[in-house]
Amino acid sequence: MRSLHAGLLALFGLALAWPGLALLIAGGSPWYAAAAVVSLGCAWLLFRRNRGAAPVYALFLLISVGWALWESGADPWALLPRLGIPLLLGVPFLFALSAPRRVKHGAAALAALAVCVVAGGVAIRFVAVPARAAATAEASVAGDVSDDWLNYGNDPGGTRFSPLAQITPDNVERLAPAWRYRTGHSAGGRPLAFQVTPLAVGGRLFLCSGDNDVIALDGETGREIWRHRAGLDRRIVFVSACRGVAYHKRDGASGQCAARIIAPTMDARLLALDAETGRPCGDFGKGGTVDLREGLGPYEPGYYYVSSTPTVVGDRVVLGGMVLDGQHVGEPSGVVRAFDATTGNLSWAFDVGRPDRKGAPPAGERYTSGTPNSWAPMSVDPALGLIYLPTGNATPDYFGGQRRPFDDLYSSSVVALDIATGTVRWRFQTTHHDLWDYDVPAQPTLVDLDGVPALLQPTKRGEIFMLDRRTGKPLAPVEERPVPRSHVPGERASPTQPFSTGLPSFAGPRLREADMWGLTPIDQAWCRAAFRKARYEGPLTPPGLDRPSLVYPGYGGGMNWGGVAVDAARGLMLVNSNRFANTVQLLARDEADRRGIRPLSATSAGNAAGAVAQAGLPYAAEVKPLMSPLGVPCQQPPWGMISAVDLRSRKLLWSQPFGTGADSGPLGIASRLPLRIGVPNTGGAVLTRSGLAFIGATQDHYLRAFAIGSGRELWRARLPAGGQATPMTFRSPKSGRQFVVIAAGGHPGLTPGGLGDHVVAYALPRGER
Numbered sequence: 001m002r003s004l005h006a007g008l009l010a011l012f013g014l015a016l017a018w019p020g021l022a023l024l025i026a027g028g029s030p031w032y033a034a035a036a037v038v039s040l041g042c043a044w045l046l047f048r049r050n051r052g053a054a055p056v057y058a059l060f061l062l063i064s065v066g067w068a069l070w071e072s073g074a075d076p077w078a079l080l081p082r083l084g085i086p087l088l089l090g091v092p093f094l095f096a097l098s099a100p101r102r103v104k105h106g107a108a109a110l111a112a113l114a115v116c117v118v119a120g121g122v123a124i125r126f127v128a129v130p131a132r133a134a135a136t137a138e139a140s141v142a143g144d145v146s147d148d149w150l151n152y153g154n155d156p157g158g159t160r161f162s163p164l165a166q167i168t169p170d171n172v173e174r175l176a177p178a179w180r181y182r183t184g185h186s187a188g189g190r191p192l193a194f195q196v197t198p199l200a201v202g203g204r205l206f207l208c209s210g211d212n213d214v215i216a217l218d219g220e221t222g223r224e225i226w227r228h229r230a231g232l233d234r235r236i237v238f239v240s241a242c243r244g245v246a247y248h249k250r251d252g253a254s255g256q257c258a259a260r261i262i263a264p265t266m267d268a269r270l271l272a273l274d275a276e277t278g279r280p281c282g283d284f285g286k287g288g289t290v291d292l293r294e295g296l297g298p299y300e301p302g303y304y305y306v307s308s309t310p311t312v313v314g315d316r317v318v319l320g321g322m323v324l325d326g327q328h329v330g331e332p333s334g335v336v337r338a339f340d341a342t343t344g345n346l347s348w349a350f351d352v353g354r355p356d357r358k359g360a361p362p363a364g365e366r367y368t369s370g371t372p373n374s375w376a377p378m379s380v381d382p383a384l385g386l387i388y389l390p391t392g393n394a395t396p397d398y399f400g401g402q403r404r405p406f407d408d409l410y411s412s413s414v415v416a417l418d419i420a421t422g423t424v425r426w427r428f429q430t431t432h433h434d435l436w437d438y439d440v441p442a443q444p445t446l447v448d449l450d451g452v453p454a455l456l457q458p459t460k461r462g463e464i465f466m467l468d469r470r471t472g473k474p475l476a477p478v479e480e481r482p483v484p485r486s487h488v489p490g491e492r493a494s495p496t497q498p499f500s501t502g503l504p505s506f507a508g509p510r511l512r513e514a515d516m517w518g519l520t521p522i523d524q525a526w527c528r529a530a531f532r533k534a535r536y537e538g539p540l541t542p543p544g545l546d547r548p549s550l551v552y553p554g555y556g557g558g559m560n561w562g563g564v565a566v567d568a569a570r571g572l573m574l575v576n577s578n579r580f581a582n583t584v585q586l587l588a589r590d591e592a593d594r595r596g597i598r599p600l601s602a603t604s605a606g607n608a609a610g611a612v613a614q615a616g617l618p619y620a621a622e623v624k625p626l627m628s629p630l631g632v633p634c635q636q637p638p639w640g641m642i643s644a645v646d647l648r649s650r651k652l653l654w655s656q657p658f659g660t661g662a663d664s665g666p667l668g669i670a671s672r673l674p675l676r677i678g679v680p681n682t683g684g685a686v687l688t689r690s691g692l693a694f695i696g697a698t699q700d701h702y703l704r705a706f707a708i709g710s711g712r713e714l715w716r717a718r719l720p721a722g723g724q725a726t727p728m729t730f731r732s733p734k735s736g737r738q739f740v741v742i743a744a745g746g747h748p749g750l751t752p753g754g755l756g757d758h759v760v761a762y763a764l765p766r767g768e769r
Contacts, residue, residue: 005092006046012089012522013039019525026532028513031067032525035060035086054093061090071514077637077677081517081524147731149200152244152309153563154686154728156380157446160565162729165690166738171764172692172705172715178739178763179222180720183209193241193724194745194757195683197309200730201247201259206275208242210745210757212265214273220734222761226278233267233301240266243377243561243725244309246317247275248341257281262317262341264306268292270319272344285344292321295349296332297366301602304332308561311378311387313419317341318387320374323395325437326612326621327599329402331395333366334373338422348422350389352410358422370395372411376561377443381453381469386425388446388455388469389415392439396614398543398584398621400433401490408433412440414457414465416472426472430459432494435486435542436584437555437623442563449475449571449647456566461539462507462558462577463500466650476502476650484537486544488586490618493542504645504652506577507553510538517636518628519666527634530626534583543584543621554582554625562684562697562726571648572708574685574693576658577641579678580633581626592620630666638678640698644708654711659698663722663751682747684726686740696723696742699751703727703742703762721756722746737763 013036020032038060045053064086072078146163153160167175183194192210198217199206204225205217212230217223246262259275270292272284280288296304303324310319320336338347348358353368361367374389381388391414394400394407403411412431417424431438438460445456446469455469466476479501486493499505509515516531518524535541536550543549557578565574587597592613597620599613607613610624626634633639638657646653657678664679665671683697692714693706701722705715724747729740744758 001092002046002049005089006043009039009046009089010043012085013037013043015522016525019522019529023525023529023532026529028528028532029071031064032521032528035064035521039089057090057093061086072636075636077517081520085520147200147733148202149198149728149730150247151199151312152197152246152377153379153443153445156313156382158377158379158443158563159445159447159568159687160563160684160726161567161687161689163689164729164731164738165688166731167688167692167729167740167764168690169692169707169714171768174764174768175705175715175717175740175762176765177717178737178761180761181217181222181224181759183213183215183757183759192755193748194743194755195241195243195725195747196743196745197244197726197728198741198743198759199245199247200728201275203733204275205730205741205759206245206247206261207743207759208245208263210240210242210755212242212263214245214261214263214271214278216261216275216278217759219730219739219761220732220737222759228271228273228278228280230263230265230269230271232265240305241307242266243307246310246312248312248315248317249275250315250342257283260284260341262310262312264292264310264319266305266307267301268305268321270306270310270317270339270344272341283343290339290344292337295335295361295367297369299332300327300599303327307375308377311380312341313380313382313387315341316347316419318378318419320378320389322375323373323392324600326396326398326614326623328613329396329616330369333368334371334392334394335367336374336389336417336422350417350422350424352406353404355406355424368406370407372407372413372439374415375439376441377563379444379446379455380419381446382419384453384470385419386416386469387419388444389417390440390442390444390457391415393434393437396612396617396621397437398435398612398623399488399491399586399614399617399619400435401488401492402617403433412438414440414444414455414467414472416469428457428465428467428472428474430457430463430465430498431461431540432497433492435491435493436540436551441557441560443561445564445566445573447566447568447647449568456564456573458559458564458575460553460555460557460560462505462553463498464503464506464559464564464575465498465500466503474500474502476500478502483540484542486542488543488545488619491542497540503650504643506558506575506641506643507539508579511536511550511552511581511635515636516634517632518634519630519632523628523630523632527626527628530634543586545586545588545619548583548585548622548624550581550626551584552581553578554580555623556580556582556680556682560682562682565685565687565693566647567687567691567708569689570691570708571646572653572687573645573647574687574695574708575641575643575645576681576683576685576695576697577643578639578680579641580635580639580680583624583626585622586619587622589618589620631668632666633680640678640681642695642706642711644711653709656711659702660700663700680750682724682750686727686729688729694727694729694740694742696725696727696744698723701744701751703740703760717762719744719760720758721754722751724750735766737766739763
C-alpha cells in the first residue's frame with residue numbers, strides 16, 4: 001500500500017513538474033511547482049519509510065485549502081482542479097498504521113475541512129434558489145391569435161414569440177413526444193448540420209434537410225407529404241447548415257404555385273416549389289431555380305452559399321450569403337439581392353462597393369469582390385418600409401490593412417435598406433475595423449417598447465445594442481471606449497470601440513490567470529501558462545505576430561445566430577450566451593508558406609486545424625479555441641448562460657448556468673454527470689404567451705422549458721441528438737393541440753456523439769387542454 005501510494009504521489013509530481021515550472025517561468029502562480037516538489041518529496045519519504053511524509057503533506061493541504069479559497073472562493077468548479085487530486089492523494093495518510101495518532105487526526109481534520117468547503121460550494125451552486133420574479137403585467141395580444149409559424153422568427157421582426165397559451169407553466173410537465181421524423185441523409189450517407197426551424201402553415205410543416213432537400217410534413221402526425229430532392233453537390237461544401245425555408249403566397253392567386261416555398265441551397269441556388277405538391281414553379285427563374293452565382297464572377301466552388309432563411313417581404317425575396325472565412329483577398333462579393341418572388345427576376349442589389357448601382361453588373365463585370373456579407377437572418381418592418389441586415393466582415397478577417405473605405409463603413413454593422421429600392425437609410429456599426437471575426441451573426445429583433453419602435457441587435461462580443469429602428473440612433477446609451485493598440489506593421493486598428501452601457505453585457509468578466517481551469521492541477525497549470533504567454537489586455541485585444549492574442553468572447557460569441565427572443569407584452573428578453581475564448585496569431589507570409597498554409601479548395605486536403613491562409617496579405621493567421629490538453633475549455637465554468645432582461649428597466653432579471661455536463665467531457669467522452677455546469681450552446685429560444693421559454697441549444701441533448709419570469713426550469717426532455725436549432729410552436733387545425741417542434745441535428749465540434757437528422761414534436765396528451 002505504501003509503495004502504491006508513493007508511486008501515485010511521484011507520478012503526480014512528475015506530471016505536474018513541467019507545466020508548473022512553465023507557469024512559474026511565465027510569471028504565474030508558484031503553487032503548482034510547489035505542489036510538484038511536495039508530492040515528489042513526500043513520495044521519497046514514503047519510499048524511505050519516513051514518518052515525516054504525513055505531517056508534511058498535511059501542512060501542504062492546509063496551505064493549499066487556504067490558497068484555493070483565497071484565490072477562487074468557495075465555487076466548487078474552481079476548487080475541483082486545485083484540491084481534487086491533492087485531497088485524494090492525502091486520503092491514504094489517514095489509514096497509515098504507522099502514523100502517529102495526532103498526525104492522523106490532524107490530517108483527517110484538514111481533509112474534513114476541505115471536503116466541507118467543497119460540499120458547501122456544491123450545495124450553493126446546485127440547490128435550486130428561487131429567482132426574482134418579473135414585476136411585469138400578463139401578456140395580452142390584440143386581434144386574432146395565429147395558429148401558424150410563418151417566418152423564421154415567427155413574426156417579420158424576429159421576436160420568436162408565439163401568442164399560443166395552451167401549454168402553461170402548470171401543465172408543461174405533462175408534455176410528451178407526439179411524433180418523430182427522420183430526414184435521412186441522401187448525400188453519400190454523410191450527415192450534414194441540421195439546424196432548421198420549420199414553418200407551420202395551415203397544419204403543414206415545411207423544412208429543409210441537412211443536404212437541402214425540402215420537405216412537407218403533416219403537423220399532426222409527422223407523416224411526410226412530399227419531398228423535393230435538391231441534388232446538392234456535396235463535393236463543394238466546406239461548412240454547411242440549413243436553418244430554414246421561406247413561404248410566399250400571392251394575394252388573390254389560386255392554382256399551382258399560388259403558395260410557394262422558397263429555399264436556398266449550399267451550392268448557391270434559390271428554389272421555388274409549389275407548397276401543395278413540392279413541384280418546381282416553372283415561372284421562377286429557369287424551371288424553378290435562380291442561379292445565385294450570377295454576377296459573382298469566377299470563384300472556388302463552396303466559397304459562397306446561403307445558410308440562413310431568405311426573407312420574404314411583399315412580393316420580394318431578399319437574401320445575402322455566407323462567404324468562406326479567411327482564405328484570400330477578393331473572395332466572392334457579400335452583395336445582398338432582392339428577387340421577384342414570382343418570376344425570380346432581380347429586383348435590386350445592394351453592393352457596398354457600388355451602392356448606386358441597383359441592377360446586375362454589366363457584361364464582363366461583377367459585384368465588388370470581398371465586401372462585407374450578410375449571412376444571418378434579416379428582419380423587416382413593413383410599416384416603415386425597411387429591411388434590416390446584420391453584416392459580417394470584409395474578407396480576410398484578421399488583418400485589415402488592405403480594406404477599402406466602404407469595407408470599413410459597412411462591416412460588422414446593422415444596415416437598414418429601403419425595401420422597395422435597396423437604398424441605405426441608416427447604418428450602425430457594432431465593431432469598428434473588425435479584426436476578431438466579430439461579424440454580426442444574429443437576426444435583428446424588432447419590438448415596440450412603450451410606443452417606441454426599437455431594434456435589439458445581439459453580437460458575438462456579448463454586447464446588445466438597442467436602437468431606434470427608424471433612424472439607427474441608440475435608445476440605450478452606447479459609449480466609445482479606448483481599446484488596446486495593434487503593433488502589426490500595416491495595420492490601422494480603431495483606437496476606440498462601441499460598448500452598450502445601457503443594457504447588461506453578456507461578454508463575461510475580464511479574464512485573469514486565476515480564471516483558467518482544468519480537470520486537474522496539471523492541465524490547469526498548462527492553461528494558466530498559456531494565458532500568461534498570450535497577449536491579453538482586455539476586450540478587443542488585436543491579433544499580433546510575436547505571440548497569440550486572447551480573444552474573449554471568442555468567434556462563437558457571446559451570442560451567435562440563435563439571437564434573442566422577446567415577449568414584448570411582458571417587456572422581457574431571453575438571452576442564451578457563451579463564455580469561452582480563442583487565440584489568434586498572425587503568421588508572416590514566408591512562415592505560412594513554409595508550413596504549407598494555402599487557401600482551401602474543393603479538391604485540396606486542407607490546412608492544419610485553425611490555419612487560414614489570407615492569401616494576398618502579408619500575413620496568414622492561426623486561430624484556435626483556448627482548450628486544455630484534455631479538450632475542455634481553459635476557462636473556469638460556466639461556459640454557457642441563460643438570462644432574462646427586463647427591457648423597461650434595462651436590468652438583468654435573472655441569470656444562471658445553462659446546461660449540464662452529461663453529454664460532454666474530457667477528450668470528447670461524455671461524462672454522464674447531470675451537474676449544471678453551464679455548457680457551450682448554439683441555437684435560440686421560443687417564448688409563449690403563457691410565460692414559457694422553450695430552448696434546446698446546449699451540449700447536453702435536452703429540450704427545456706423555463707418560466708420566463710423566474711428562470712425556473714419546469715420541464716426537460718431527452719433528444720436523440722443535440723438540439724442546435726431554434727424550436728417553434730404551432731396549433732394543429734385537426735386536433736386543436738399546441739405542438740412544440742425542434743430539429744435534433746447536433747453540431748460539428750460542439751456536441752459529441754455525432755450528428756442527427758431528427759425532427760421531434762411534443763404536445764399535451766390528447767383531450768387535455
